[in-house]
Amino acid sequence: xxxxxxxxxxxxxxxxxxxxxxxxxxxxxxxxxxxxxxxxxxxxxxxxxxxxxxxxxxxxxxxxxxxxxxxxxxxxxxxxxxxxxxxxxxxxxxxxxxxxxxxxxxxxxxxxxxxxxxxxxxxxxxxxxxxxxxxxxxxxxxxxxxxxxxxxxxxxxxxxxxxxxxxxxxxxxxxxxxxxxxxxxxxxxxxxxxxxxxxxxxxxxxxxxxxxxxxxxxxxxxxxxxxxxxxxxxxxxxxxxxxxxxxxxxxxxxxxxxxxxxxxxxxxxxxxxxxxxxxxxxxxxxxxxxxxxxxxxxxxxxxxxxxxxxxxxxxxxxxxxxxxxxxxxxxxxxxxxxxxxxxxxxxxxxxxxxxxxxxxxxxxxxxxxxxxxxxxxxxxxxxxxxxxxxxxxxxxxxxxxxxxxxxxxxxxxxxxxxxxxxxxxxxxxxxxxxxxxxxxxxxxxxxxxxxxxxx
Amino acid sequence: xxxxxxxxxxxxxxxxxxxxxxxxxxxxxxxxxxxxxxxxxxxxxxxxxxxxxxxxxxxxxxxxxxxxxxxxxxxxxxxxxxxxxxxxxxxxxxxxxxxxxxxxxxxxxxxxxxxxxxxxxxxxxxxxxxxxxxxxxxxxxxxxxxxxxxxxxxxxxxxxxxxxxxxxxxxxxxxxxxxxxxxxxxxxxxxxxxxxxxxxxxxxxxxxxxxxxxxxxxxxxxxxxxxxxxxxxxxxxxxxxxxxxxxxxxxxxxxxxxxxxxxxxxxxxxxxxxxxxxxxxxxxxxxxxxxxxxxxxxxxxxxxxxxxxxxxxxxxxxxxxxxxxxxxxxxxxxxxxxxxxxxxxxxxxxxxxxxxxxxxxxxxxxxxxxxxxxxxxxxxxxxxxxxxxxxxxxxxxxxxxxxxxxxxxxxxxxxxxxxxxxxxxxxxxxxxxxxxxxxxxxxxxxxxxxxxxxxxxxxxxxxxxxxxxxxxxxxxxxx
Numbered sequence: 001x002x003x004x005x006x007x008x009x010x011x012x013x014x015x016x017x018x019x020x021x022x023x024x025x026x027x028x029x030x031x032x033x034x035x036x037x038x039x040x041x042x043x044x045x046x047x048x049x050x051x052x053x054x055x056x057x058x059x060x061x062x063x064x065x066x067x068x069x070x071x072x073x074x075x076x077x078x079x080x081x082x083x084x085x086x087x088x089x090x091x092x093x094x095x096x097x098x099x100x101x102x103x104x105x106x107x108x109x110x111x112x113x114x115x116x117x118x119x120x121x122x123x124x125x126x127x128x129x130x131x132x133x134x135x136x137x138x139x140x141x142x143x144x145x146x147x148x149x150x151x152x153x154x155x156x157x158x159x160x161x162x163x164x165x166x167x168x169x170x171x172x173x174x175x176x177x178x179x180x181x182x183x184x185x186x187x188x189x190x191x192x193x194x195x196x197x198x199x200x201x202x203x204x205x206x207x208x209x210x211x212x213x214x215x216x217x218x219x220x221x222x223x224x225x226x227x228x229x230x231x232x233x234x235x236x237x238x239x240x241x242x243x244x245x246x247x248x249x250x251x252x253x254x255x256x257x258x259x260x261x262x263x264x265x266x267x268x269x270x271x272x273x274x275x276x277x278x279x280x281x282x283x284x285x286x287x288x289x290x291x292x293x294x295x296x297x298x299x300x301x302x303x304x305x306x307x308x309x310x311x312x313x314x315x316x317x318x319x320x321x322x323x324x325x326x327x328x329x330x331x332x333x334x335x336x337x338x339x340x341x342x343x344x345x346x347x348x349x350x351x352x353x354x355x356x357x358x359x360x361x362x363x364x365x366x367x368x369x370x371x372x373x374x375x376x377x378x379x380x381x382x383x384x385x386x387x388x389x390x391x392x393x394x395x396x397x398x399x400x401x402x403x404x405x406x407x408x409x410x411x412x413x414x415x416x417x418x419x420x421x422x423x424x425x426x427x428x429x430x431x432x433x434x435x436x437x438x439x440x441x442x443x444x445x446x447x448x449x450x451x452x453x454x455x
Numbered sequence: 456x457x458x459x460x461x462x463x464x465x466x467x468x469x470x471x472x473x474x475x476x477x478x479x480x481x482x483x484x485x486x487x488x489x490x491x492x493x494x495x496x497x498x499x500x501x502x503x504x505x506x507x508x509x510x511x512x513x514x515x516x517x518x519x520x521x522x523x524x525x526x527x528x529x530x531x532x533x534x535x536x537x538x539x540x541x542x543x544x545x546x547x548x549x550x551x552x553x554x555x556x557x558x559x560x561x562x563x564x565x566x567x568x569x570x571x572x573x574x575x576x577x578x579x580x581x582x583x584x585x586x587x588x589x590x591x592x593x594x595x596x597x598x599x600x601x602x603x604x605x606x607x608x609x610x611x612x613x614x615x616x617x618x619x620x621x622x623x624x625x626x627x628x629x630x631x632x633x634x635x636x637x638x639x640x641x642x643x644x645x646x647x648x649x650x651x652x653x654x655x656x657x658x659x660x661x662x663x664x665x666x667x668x669x670x671x672x673x674x675x676x677x678x679x680x681x682x683x684x685x686x687x688x689x690x691x692x693x694x695x696x697x698x699x700x701x702x703x704x705x706x707x708x709x710x711x712x713x714x715x716x717x718x719x720x721x722x723x724x725x726x727x728x729x730x731x732x733x734x735x736x737x738x739x740x741x742x743x744x745x746x747x748x749x750x751x752x753x754x755x756x757x758x759x760x761x762x763x764x765x766x767x768x769x770x771x772x773x774x775x776x777x778x779x780x781x782x783x784x785x786x787x788x789x790x791x792x793x794x795x796x797x798x799x800x801x802x803x804x805x806x807x808x809x810x811x812x813x814x815x816x817x818x819x820x821x822x823x824x825x826x827x828x829x830x831x832x833x834x835x836x837x838x839x840x841x842x843x844x845x846x847x848x849x850x851x852x853x854x855x856x857x858x859x860x861x862x863x864x865x866x867x868x869x870x871x872x873x874x875x876x877x878x879x880x881x882x883x884x885x886x887x888x889x890x891x892x893x894x895x896x897x898x899x900x901x902x903x904x905x906x907x908x909x910x911x912x913x914x915x916x917x918x919x920x921x922x923x924x925x926x927x928x929x930x931x932x933x934x
Contacts, residue, residue, distance in 0.1 A: 058620045121758055218784025230929050286911020289776045297501045307816035313920035332902050341932045366874040369852030369897040394844050408876055416927035424921050430818030
């Protein structure tokens with residue numbers, strides 16, 4: 001009977017197979033359909049043709065292949081224009097905002113001396129140790145190292161942090177992303193006048209300067225830029241820097257919570273009155289078994305309740321942990337927002353997903369339970385809710401009580417895993433009255449009308 | 456034994472009349488009433504108390520009566536017997552009734568000659584023509600043969616299309632520089648839409664339809680039988696499109712319609728007449744966890760240390776639960792450890808039993824997940840009702856301070872906990888392909904304890920925590 005499972009393997013044509021386009025090499029002929037290449041009047045969505053799995057000697061196949069190649073070259077040879085009007089120029093500030101603020105203050109002071117208007121500059125002047133005082137009210141990260149004096153365009157809706165002078169400060173990953181995109185021109189700093197025309201920074205130089213700056217690793221950058229290109233908005237999470245080490249040792253108070261054993265059940269008064277006759281409890285012994293005891297059992301539910309002797313972890317009652325309890329690679333470093341989520345830079349909403357980034361070359365093994373547990377406990381409780389979840393137990397289990405996305409980066413290849421704390425112990429399957437969900441042979445059998453989609 | 460007859464999803468299209476316009480569907484053989492057969496979730500008898508209706512004093516009497524009958528003649532809980540086989544480190548059940556009961560009530564064990572349900576006898580009888588119907592194994596085999604045929608058909612069609620195209624191209628080349636417009640314009644235009652329609656590929660369904668059409672043509676012109684054999688012989692000659700030579704060899708057999716290679720029932724039935732009774736050579740094999748669960752938790756199984764001899768009347772001794780636990784723990788290593796070896800808290804058997812018991816106590820039917828590369832599969836009610844939804848892998852965890860006391864211990868536990876990312880990705884991808892959700896079940900291992908006198912207390916020192924791991928595809932989560 002169980003062999004029918006194997007049929008699933010062989011008939012993935014049920015329409016619910018995962019076909020991940022990003023896994024495949026694209027057929028670039030679809031590019032010919034995009035409107036910016038040919039002003040085609042028919043705005044049809046390009047359809048994918050059928051795939052040849054093996055080369056065959058027909059000219060047809062060779063032609064299709066070369067057509068695809070041509071399309072790719074055609075797309076690549078499309079002239080990309082950078083109009084001076086839309087050019088965004090940023091300046092590299094290796095010292096970050098603090099140093100720049102100091103520099104600004106000095107300049108302001110000079111300017112003030114020249115103009116002999118001291119009243120304004122004394123207000124703006126910052127003390128020499130400006131890092132704390134300057135960053136606090138302005139809310140520019142100390143890792144930001146590129147500033148854009150004239151921020152314009154749609155990028156700055158989600159990127160950067162503005163300072164008092166209305167400059168936008170970009171974090172290294174943001175600057176690198178924009179530079180790679182061709183949307184930003186970064187200039188090397190010039191000591192005399194920061195906004196005078198200076199030497200543009202090359203992509204190589206940008207990588208050299210930014211990767212490794214302020215906790216940005218290549219793995220984190222590939223996750224950042226990959227998700228950013230898909231349209232997500234990303235912000236750094238509190239767990240970004242490794243310095244937030246645990247100050248005091250975590251107390252071992254995370255003792256296993258005992259299983260919630262139910263009471264003897266609704267046996268009723270009469271039932272308890274007659275319990276003494278062949279009460280299986282009398283012969284029940286967890287020491288040598290049988291756990292359920294000999295004698296007369298009144299109901300399978302009681303049997304199952306007696307069987308529940310293995311403690312399980314309850315994510316609801318577990319105490320939440322701080323990001324500092326987590327061990328470095330297993331720590332939420334990005335909060336990500338779907339493109340559809342209304343995102344405000346000044347007041348970011350609750351993230352749609354939380355992402356931890358792991359490099360397989362530094363952390364060669366899967367996380368252990370303490371590592372994974374701490375990572376999940378650092379995320380807020382997100383129990384399954386909604387009418388659909390109420391109805392479908394499998395969905396509840398799959399959703400879990402907490403969840404986190406782990407980006408496992410192996411030499412530039414990113415695999416995302418969603419990890420959920422699913423607490424099977426909270427779903428007493430034996431209490432389920434109805435038949436199983438999901439049918440063996442679509443539509444037949446005891447599934448009822450509200451059977452969930454498999455998968 | 457539950458009649459292992461299952462309905463065919465896809466009846467052999469070739470068997471029915473070729474004149475049928477619609478795809479032929481053989482009437483499904485009736486499914487056995489699984490809800491009735493498997494109405495007890497555990498091999499434990501349960502006696503419901505008659506309901507008490509407050510305004511009906513008679514109902515009270517019926518309750519009292521039922522209790523009185525229990526008092527006078529207490530019903531016996533069935534205890535099955537099995538023996539431990541150290542060679543396979545599994546527990547064998549040979550008694551027919553016990554096999555039937557353990558399978559039907561909770562899906563315990565596996566037939567030693569069957570894929571899961573012990574159905575060897577029924578299959579053998581059918582093979583010899585003593586019984587009608589089909590066993591699930593036969594249905595599966597038939598379905599696989601059909602599928603392979605369809606794939607071969609598709610490959611043949613594709614090859615024909617390629618040959619045709621080659622011919623057309625050659626003709627175009629000969630005729631000069633004016634190539635066939637239809638064929639040549641497509642790549643030059645280079646649009647995906649055009650190629651999608653012009654490259655004729657054959658899906659499985661198309662192959663099926665094509666075959667039906669072919670069959671109908673054959674019926675129309677009866678003499679065309681030789682045609683199909685011609686084609687069948689022609690196809691393996693050319694270049695193979697996508698099948699290994701092993702499969703190709705079978706093409707000869709499978710291309711003719713009704714060539715499911717089963718032993719001929721007519722021939723065998725003659726033999727069967729001569730010896731109509733034969734012994735069931737199959738036994739039920741219980742895994743270590745299943746046996747311990749039945750023996751220790753439910754008290755429904757007595758495990759003997761050796762098989763019962765024919766002449767004797769159960770001379771072998773029952774293994775007590777404490778020594779059974781020890782025995783199974785020692786046999787969870789390979790080669791099995793010495794009987795004197797001390798019990799370790801992280802014996803593979805302890806870990807797997809804790810997980811097994813946990814899910815069983817929640818009402819899941821837990822079966823081995825070895826065919827999908829996992830430790831367990833979780834079925835809701837049982838494999839005959841629905842596919843397993845969850846696949847479980849077990850990983851030990853050593854959070855207790857005892858395990859990190861010395862450097863030596865740290866190294867040992869690090870090695871025991873280590874699972875590579877590649878392994879995880881492998882398991883995860885397989886589960887996605889077979890439509891299961893992957894559950895990583897961590898078992899918290901307690902420090903070693905002095906005695907195993909109280910098994911319940913020992914099991915209570917473990918803790919399980921389940922994580923559900925699923926691939927996250929950012930492309931599809933954008934909404």
